[in-house]
Each structure stands twice: as structure tokens, then as C-alpha cells.
Amino acid sequence: MTEFETPKRAVVFAYHNVGVRCLKVLLAGGVDVALVVTHEDSAGENIWFESVISLCQAEGIPYITPADAKSPQLLAQVRAAKPDLMFSFYYRHMLPAALLDVAPAFNMHGSLLPEFRGRAPVNWAVLHGATVTGASLHEMTVKPDAGAIVAQMDVPILPDDTAHEVFGKVQVAAEQALWRVLPSLLAGTAPRLRNDLSKGGYFGGRTPEDGRIDWRQPAQQVYNLHRAVAPPYPGAFTELDGVRYVIQRARLAGNVVGLSRPAGLAVVDNRIFGVCGDGRMLTISSLTADGVAISAAQLQSRLAAAA
Structure with missing residues (x-):
């Protein structure tokens, strides 16, 4: 101009x-x-x-x-x-x-x-x-x-x-x-x-409820969901005994398989994992339970009580 x-x-x-x-x-x-x-x-x-x-x-x-x-x-x-x-x-x-x-x-x-x-x-x-x-x-x-x-x-x-x-x-x-x-x-x-x-x-638009995890899906799909809604978005979540667990940080666990564990949250060697439908897992480094950070030991105690 x-x-x-x-x-x-x-x-x-x-x-x-x-x-x-x-x-x-x-x-x-x-x-x-x-x-x-x-x-x-x-x-x-x-x-x-x-x-x-x-x-x-x-x-x-x-x-x-x-x-x-x-x-x-x-x-x-x-x-x-x-x-x-x-x-x-x-x-x-x-x-x-x-x-x-x-x-x-x-x-x-x-x-x-x-x-x-x-x-x-x-x-x-x-x-x-x-x-x-x-x-x-x-x-x-x-x-x-x-x-x-x-x-x-x-x-x-x-x-x-x-x-x-x-x-x-x-x-x-x-x-x-x-x-x-x-x-x-x-x-x-x-x-x-x-x-x-x-x-x-x-x-269309997305809502927080769309972040619900279906652990029967392959690990890559679950990981993509986590990445798509990770904070500051509401986060990918799963529920157990009325408690909502939200993944804050996670990585796809390479070629590690879930050793025949059932799909869902698991604790192995004091580490939190998400076992998926194809047997592969997510390594979860930060997890909250109803908005409060939860450790691997705390989660293991809750999983044992629910078993």
C-alpha cells in the first residue's frame, strides 16, 4: 500500500x-x-x-x-x-x-x-x-x-x-x-x-464425558484419547467404585504387554499402568482420583480392596 x-x-x-x-x-x-x-x-x-x-x-x-x-x-x-x-x-x-x-x-x-x-x-x-x-x-x-x-x-x-x-x-x-x-x-x-x-x-463439539476410556480398545487408541483431552482439557478418565480417575500424564509403554492382566488400571512394581484390549499398556506417571493426586501405593490398595 x-x-x-x-x-x-x-x-x-x-x-x-x-x-x-x-x-x-x-x-x-x-x-x-x-x-x-x-x-x-x-x-x-x-x-x-x-x-x-x-x-x-x-x-x-x-x-x-x-x-x-x-x-x-x-x-x-x-x-x-x-x-x-x-x-x-x-x-x-x-x-x-x-x-x-x-x-x-x-x-x-x-x-x-x-x-x-x-x-x-x-x-x-x-x-x-x-x-x-x-x-x-x-x-x-x-x-x-x-x-x-x-x-x-x-x-x-x-x-x-x-x-x-x-x-x-x-x-x-x-x-x-x-x-x-x-x-x-x-x-x-x-x-x-x-x-x-x-x-x-x-x-461436532466435544464434552468432558467424551473423555471416558474404553480399556477394551487398542493401546494406541486409548493413548490418542489421552493426548486429545490431556490437561488443560478435562482429561481421559475411568471410573472404579464410584471414583473418577483422570490421567494427567502418560506415555505409550512401547512393546510391553499386560502379562494377561485384565483391561483397566493396574499397579506393577510400584508403577501405574493402563492395560488395554490388545494387551499393550500405557505408563501413567500422574493420575488423580476425584481431583486429588494418587500414588501407585494408594491405587494398589484400592484395587486390592475392590478385587
């Missing part, structure tokens, strides 16, 4: 770390952010991400926190901002057609589209044993994650990465993807690549 060109105006829907980082990219790229639409920071939520509101306050950017993305008031405010472009960076609400008609809109999604469309893409990728994921900037349509792809950046998922660790990589990938494509996006020359919806799949 030359000194005689008028900066592009944008309305940005943003939340979470990706919202903060991508909003910073727009500002660094000379975009006039006329309005940010975000969510109130909740003190009762397990917040382990940065605050979009704090960034707006620091940068003097007008922001609003509407409860309903379909409200006529929000539509009027977005129209009044007269944006050339709109962006959605991990905003939690779907944008209705009336909003999408205001200006060309682009969404940052935490996967390599068309893979893992929908909610919690990083968690689903880890759960399914994917070895690569990334971030995709795409055109927004009424159908979620269905528009043409504008930019992508991939990151590896290492064998022992948790979803939290992978999300840190995806956050950087989102920033890089937006930074690289922003000049051409502002110039109107950004590519539009096909988002082939015959590939990949759509996934």
Missing part, C-alpha cells in the same frame, strides 16, 4: 489465542480495524488463552460483545462500520447470511481443510492419530468450513504431542498463513483453491 492509498477497513470477529494473533497481523499489515466483535472473558472458565478485549483496549479499537450473532442490532453495527472485508478468527458463533452479505468474509480454521471441518479440529485430529494438521483461511459461506481456501500452513503432530501442544503450533500456523496471504488479499488477487467437501469429514 502506498501513502496515497486508503487502508482497507475490516470488521473482525475474534476470540482465543488465534483471535489475538491474527488481529495483530491485520494491524501490522496496515488494515483499518473499524470494529471487533468478541466474547466477554469469563472468570469462571478455564482460560488459558489471551484476551481479545485486552488487545482492543490497548490498541484503542472499538469492540462489542453481543450475546446473539443473529441480532438486528449487531447487523446494524457491522453495516455502520462499512467494512471492505470481514474476518472471523475463532469466534464462537456462526455468522448468519445477513452478516456475510455485508462484505467478503474469511474464516481461520484450525485444520488443513477439507480435513476435520467443524468443532474442536485439533482435538479430533489428535484423537484420530493424524500426523499433520495446520490452519486454513477460507471464504465464509453459510455452510461452515465450506468456502474456497485462500491460504494454508501445515504443522506436524508428533507421536507424543497433546492437543494443547498441537494447538500452540496451529496458532503460529494461523499467524503465518494470514501474514503471507494478506498483501494479495488486500489487493484482491489472493488465490481461491477448491475446498473439496467429498474429502475429509465434519466433526
Whole structure:
């Protein structure tokens, strides 16, 4: 952009770390952010991400926190901002057609589209044993994650990465993807690549109950579940005699087999294991019982009492 060109105006829907980082990219790229639409920071939520509101306050950017993305008031405010472009960076609400008609809109999604469309893409990728994921900037349509792809950046998922660790990589990938494509996006020359919806799949949101372990499954699947929901997520859990045991840290125990032990929690040589359906085990280095850390000796005593 030359000194005689008028900066592009944008309305940005943003939340979470990706919202903060991508909003910073727009500002660094000379975009006039006329309005940010975000969510109130909740003190009762397990917040382990940065605050979009704090960034707006620091940068003097007008922001609003509407409860309903379909409200006529929000539509009027977005129209009044007269944006050339709109962006959605991990905003939690779907944008209705009336909003999408205001200006060309682009969404940052935490996967390599068309893979893992929908909610919690990083968690689903880890759960399914994917070895690569990334971030995709795409055109927004009424159908979620269905528009043409504008930019992508991939990151590896290492064998022992948790979803939290992978999300840190995806956050950087989102920033890089937006930074690289922003000049051409502002110039109107950004590519539009096909988002082939015959590939990949759509996934819904996850709840803490989805972390329940089925020890009959192969060890790799159980381990993937642990990695997908490990803290700061609620964690993979199992229940015994009304007590909920949550795995905090674990590793796949190589080629060690469970020596014909029944599937479930076990203590061997003062170490905690999770025996799985294929006879392989998880080595559990940190376990809680109803929220309190439990030692191998304590668990062994409880298992003996329940036998």
C-alpha cells in the first residue's frame, strides 16, 4: 500500500489465542480495524488463552460483545462500520447470511481443510492419530468450513504431542498463513483453491464425558484419547467404585504387554499402568482420583480392596 492509498477497513470477529494473533497481523499489515466483535472473558472458565478485549483496549479499537450473532442490532453495527472485508478468527458463533452479505468474509480454521471441518479440529485430529494438521483461511459461506481456501500452513503432530501442544503450533500456523496471504488479499488477487467437501469429514463439539476410556480398545487408541483431552482439557478418565480417575500424564509403554492382566488400571512394581484390549499398556506417571493426586501405593490398595 502506498501513502496515497486508503487502508482497507475490516470488521473482525475474534476470540482465543488465534483471535489475538491474527488481529495483530491485520494491524501490522496496515488494515483499518473499524470494529471487533468478541466474547466477554469469563472468570469462571478455564482460560488459558489471551484476551481479545485486552488487545482492543490497548490498541484503542472499538469492540462489542453481543450475546446473539443473529441480532438486528449487531447487523446494524457491522453495516455502520462499512467494512471492505470481514474476518472471523475463532469466534464462537456462526455468522448468519445477513452478516456475510455485508462484505467478503474469511474464516481461520484450525485444520488443513477439507480435513476435520467443524468443532474442536485439533482435538479430533489428535484423537484420530493424524500426523499433520495446520490452519486454513477460507471464504465464509453459510455452510461452515465450506468456502474456497485462500491460504494454508501445515504443522506436524508428533507421536507424543497433546492437543494443547498441537494447538500452540496451529496458532503460529494461523499467524503465518494470514501474514503471507494478506498483501494479495488486500489487493484482491489472493488465490481461491477448491475446498473439496467429498474429502475429509465434519466433526461436532466435544464434552468432558467424551473423555471416558474404553480399556477394551487398542493401546494406541486409548493413548490418542489421552493426548486429545490431556490437561488443560478435562482429561481421559475411568471410573472404579464410584471414583473418577483422570490421567494427567502418560506415555505409550512401547512393546510391553499386560502379562494377561485384565483391561483397566493396574499397579506393577510400584508403577501405574493402563492395560488395554490388545494387551499393550500405557505408563501413567500422574493420575488423580476425584481431583486429588494418587500414588501407585494408594491405587494398589484400592484395587486390592475392590478385587
